[in-house]
Amino acid sequence: MAFVVAALLFGAIDLAALLEMNVGDELPQVLARHFIVPIVSGVVLVLCWLPAARSSPIHPQRRQRLVLATLLGSVLSIAIVYPLADALPWRSLCDIYAASKGKPRCMTMRPVALIGDALWVFMPALMIVGVLEFRTVRRRQAQAAQDLLREHSQLRRHALAARLAALQAQVDPALLFDALVSVEQAYDRHDPAASARLERLIRHLRVALPRLREAGATLGGEAELIASYLDLLRDLNGTPPAFDVDLGTRSATPLPPMLLLPLVQRALRLGPPAQCWLRAGTVITLGFDREGLCADDGELAALRERVAALDARLVCHSGNGRTEFILELAS
Numbered sequence: 001m002a003f004v005v006a007a008l009l010f011g012a013i014d015l016a017a018l019l020e021m022n023v024g025d026e027l028p029q030v031l032a033r034h035f036i037v038p039i040v041s042g043v044v045l046v047l048c049w050l051p052a053a054r055s056s057p058i059h060p061q062r063r064q065r066l067v068l069a070t071l072l073g074s075v076l077s078i079a080i081v082y083p084l085a086d087a088l089p090w091r092s093l094c095d096i097y098a099a100s101k102g103k104p105r106c107m108t109m110r111p112v113a114l115i116g117d118a119l120w121v122f123m124p125a126l127m128i129v130g131v132l133e134f135r136t137v138r139r140r141q142a143q144a145a146q147d148l149l150r151e152h153s154q155l156r157r158h159a160l161a162a163r164l165a166a167l168q169a170q171v172d173p174a175l176l177f178d179a180l181v182s183v184e185q186a187y188d189r190h191d192p193a194a195s196a197r198l199e200r201l202i203r204h205l206r207v208a209l210p211r212l213r214e215a216g217a218t219l220g221g222e223a224e225l226i227a228s229y230l231d232l233l234r235d236l237n238g239t240p241p242a243f244d245v246d247l248g249t250r251s252a253t254p255l256p257p258m259l260l261l262p263l264v265q266r267a268l269r270l271g272p273p274a275q276c277w278l279r280a281g282t283v284i285t286l287g288f289d290r291e292g293l294c295a296d297d298g299e300l301a302a303l304r305e306r307v308a309a310l311d312a313r314l315v316c317h318s319g320n321g322r323t324e325f326i327l328e329l330a331s
Contacts, residue, residue, distance in 0.1 A: 048073030
């Protein structure tokens with residue numbers, strides 16, 4: 001396309017002489033001749049340039065190929081244009097001017113004229129090839145940079161997923177020890193609730209321990225982990241919040257591990273709420289009936305960094321006696 005546009009521009013430059021010359025009824029023929037000849041030359045250049053342009057971009061002799069292809073196209077275009085100009089029945093502006101002065105036609109097959117015209121085509125054509133090649137190199141470099149950034153982002157996500165999986169696999173040893181001691185004491189006291197406590201401890205272990213082998217999590221699994229964790233705290237004479245869950249049809253939604261439970265643990269440390277809820281719709285909402293949990297401390301900042309690295313978003317809203325964490329997952 002660039003060669004054809006350049007050919008049309010060269011044809012238009014030659015037609016500037018129409019301002020000083022009266023061609024009479026030959027104007028349509030003159031216009032046709034002055035556009036057909038450069039267009040044919042441009043097409044020949046394109047046909048010679050394309051094979052070299054489509055060669056391997058990393059070939060060590062690519063530039064030499066482009067120069068040789070341009071030179072070959074210039075020579076071939078002149079070799080074709082001269083016979084074409086002789087075959088056309090229309091006179092050029094130069095022919096009209098020469099006839100008015102009693103001189104021979106302008107385009108005659110002379111070696112010196114052929115070499116000069118070939119160089120006249122070659123130099124601007126080489127400039128066009130250089131610009132096109134520069135744009136190709138820039139585009140290739142930009143694509144390589146995008147690919148590198150994409151690969152870096154994927155590696156970062158994979159590394160973060162591995163870190164999160166390791167965090168997910170961690171079970172608080174102090175909590176388990178206290179739970180075991182509590183169960184043992186309940187059995188020593190012949191407490192009727194001892195068996196239920198043991199069942200809740202086993203349930204928590206069944207939920208938490210398989211994560212040693214799992215690389216991901218689901219929204220339903222995370223909800224079950226939170227529920228079993230709060231049950232253990234209740235057995236340890238704690239006052240965990242009541243937990244209400246409504247996941248709708250999104251229980252099997254894939255979820256980055258260890259995002260929801262740390263928010264619950266953080267809320268319990270900052271000031272135990274009386275109620276906690278988990279809702280799933282277009283977004284995932286984890287709420288507490290307590291204000292002031294949006295303070296951007298180190299723990300919340302770390303969670304937001306993990307979420308952002310996974311192309312998700314964590315937003316916190318606090319007011320009217322409640323705090324809600326809204327998790328927007330990547331589509």
